[in-house]
Amino acid sequence: MAESAPSEFPCEPVGDLSEALDMLRHGGTLTRAQTQSAFEAMMSGGVHHGEMGALLGLMATRLPDPEEVAGAALVMRRHVTSVPWDGDRSTLLDTAGTGGAPKTFNVSTAAAIIVAACGSPVAKHGNRSRTGRGSAEVLAALGVDVDAPLEQQTRCLEEAGVCFCFAVNHHPATRHVMPVRKALGFPTIFNLLGPLTNPAGAGRQVMGVWDAQRAPIAADTLHRLGTVRGVVLHSDDGLDEASIAAPTRLWTATADGVTEDCIEPEALGLQRAPLTTVQAGTLDDAAAMVRDGLAGTAAPPVQDMLRLNAALSLLAAQDDLDAATALAHVDNAIGSGRATATLEALARVSNAR
Numbered sequence: 001m002a003e004s005a006p007s008e009f010p011c012e013p014v015g016d017l018s019e020a021l022d023m024l025r026h027g028g029t030l031t032r033a034q035t036q037s038a039f040e041a042m043m044s045g046g047v048h049h050g051e052m053g054a055l056l057g058l059m060a061t062r063l064p065d066p067e068e069v070a071g072a073a074l075v076m077r078r079h080v081t082s083v084p085w086d087g088d089r090s091t092l093l094d095t096a097g098t099g100g101a102p103k104t105f106n107v108s109t110a111a112a113i114i115v116a117a118c119g120s121p122v123a124k125h126g127n128r129s130r131t132g133r134g135s136a137e138v139l140a141a142l143g144v145d146v147d148a149p150l151e152q153q154t155r156c157l158e159e160a161g162v163c164f165c166f167a168v169n170h171h172p173a174t175r176h177v178m179p180v181r182k183a184l185g186f187p188t189i190f191n192l193l194g195p196l197t198n199p200a201g202a203g204r205q206v207m208g209v210w211d212a213q214r215a216p217i218a219a220d221t222l223h224r225l226g227t228v229r230g231v232v233l234h235s236d237d238g239l240d241e242a243s244i245a246a247p248t249r250l251w252t253a254t255a256d257g258v259t260e261d262c263i264e265p266e267a268l269g270l271q272r273a274p275l276t277t278v279q280a281g282t283l284d285d286a287a288a289m290v291r292d293g294l295a296g297t298a299a300p301p302v303q304d305m306l307r308l309n310a311a312l313s314l315l316a317a318q319d320d321l322d323a324a325t326a327l328a329h330v331d332n333a334i335g336s337g338r339a340t341a342t343l344e345a346l347a348r349v350s351n352a353r
Contacts, residue, residue: 017041017051024058035071043079043173052180056188063213064189066220069196072189073225076197079173083153083165083200087121090203090228093317096125096195097208097233097240098218099134100187105280105289105302107241107309108208109135113294114310116162117333117342120317123157123200127167133286136166141287143347152350153200160345163200170199187211192218196225205230206313208240212249219251219258229254231316237275242312244305245275250312263312268327270308273301294339307331 020030020038030038038055041047059068085092095112112124126135136146146166148156156163174190181190192214195207205227209215215234222230230253235243242248247264265272278301280286292298293306310333311326318326333339 017047017055021051021054021058024055029065030068030071032067032071032074035068036075039072039075040078042177043075045173045176047176049180049183052177053184056177056180056184056190060184060186060188064192064217066217066224069189069192069217069221070224073193073196073221076171076174076193079171080197080199081150081170081172083123083150083157083163083170085154085157085200087157089201091121091317092198092200092202093120093122093204093206093313094125094195094198094200094202095122095206095313096198098191098195098210098214099127099129099240100191100210102238102275103129103133103280104239104241104275104278104305105286105293106133106135106138107278107293107306108206108313109138110290110293110306111206111310111313113162113342113346114306114330114333114339115313115317116160117338118314118317118329119161120314121157122162122317123153123165123198123202124162125165125167125170125195125198125200125202127194133280133283135164137283138286138290139164139346141283142291142343143351144343145347145350148350152352155352156346156349157200159349160342162342162346164346164350165199167194171197192221196221203228204316206233206316207231208233210234210238210240215249216251216258216260219253222253223255223258226255227253229316229319231312233312239275242305242309243275244270244273244278244301244308246272248312252315263323265304265308268308268311268323270304271300273304277301278305291340291343294334294343295337296334296339307334 153163237246314326
């Protein structure tokens with residue numbers, strides 16, 4: 001008599017990873033359809049953790065194919081809890097990065113607020129960080145309700161021009177995969193997927209990537225997913241954002257394809273400074289650097305780091321800008337007080353009930 005299956009295996013699995021696992025075991029890559037099938041099964045909770053771990057582990061042994069990343073991102077997007085908004089999502093920007101790089105002071109969050117102050121709507125997608133200084137922690141320290149319900153996020157977009165989408169509240173299906181990711185203990189394809197699944201359906205993207213080899217893959221994926229304009233960043237000193245201490249490589253994705261460029265701080269009249277001068281030691285330090293940077297009163301390296309990243313973010317948010325013009329818009333938003341006022345509006349509206 002055949003033995004019954006162990007109780008931890010689902011008796012009626014939602015999906016079967018055998019085809020994908022066989023393909024990966026033999027050194028192949030998955031098509032978009034195969035990836036979607038595998039990730040749909042994982043997101044639906046119908047796959048054993050051992051199978052999930054095997055698939056994610058095999059995929060992590062080499063660089064992902066853009067079609068694999070696109071297929072997985074489409075599944076994530078189907079399962080996201082969306083922010084309702086009647087505005088034009090093709091104008092909406094996100095500044096989420098992958099993490100996994102040396103931390104500064106959460107400059108992408110501050111840059112998002114400045115872009116909103118420049119008149120472009122922003123849905124900042126973010127999470128907590130293992131350092132305790134992620135976008136969620138920093139914004140909370142600045143008075144923003146990061147757990148604001150959907151209707152408040154919509155109001156933030158409408159009244160402040162920017163909202164915060166806390167990843168843990170928008171991706172319930174990832175609960176099936178999270179224990180496996182934590183158990184594996186190394187980066188997986190999911191590190192690329194978060195920034196590709198904005199809950200407000202942002203058509204524009206600034207995406208910092210921790211690894212130079214994966215940055216062009218992320219840009220190619222943005223192109224394949226129909227992003228209006230995406231700017232992918234990786235600095236030569238290893239940041240997943242533009243650096244004040246080293247050249248930064250940029251990959252710009254549009255409907256026409258992907259172009260690559262490199263920008264140095266000096267090209268925008270900014271002075272190089274050691275990376276240590278823009279790194280926050282504590283959450284309070286990070287929040288103060290953001291607050292002072294928005295007010296234009298931060299230490300020069302911090303101020304220039306923010307100006308640089310905000311200018312490159314504005315290039316993704318608005319068409320037909322060059323870097324020098326974008327920097328001038330950023331300086332105007334800071335100098336006029338609009339950047340600080342935007343943060344204050346985000347905090348006020350997110351807490352209103």
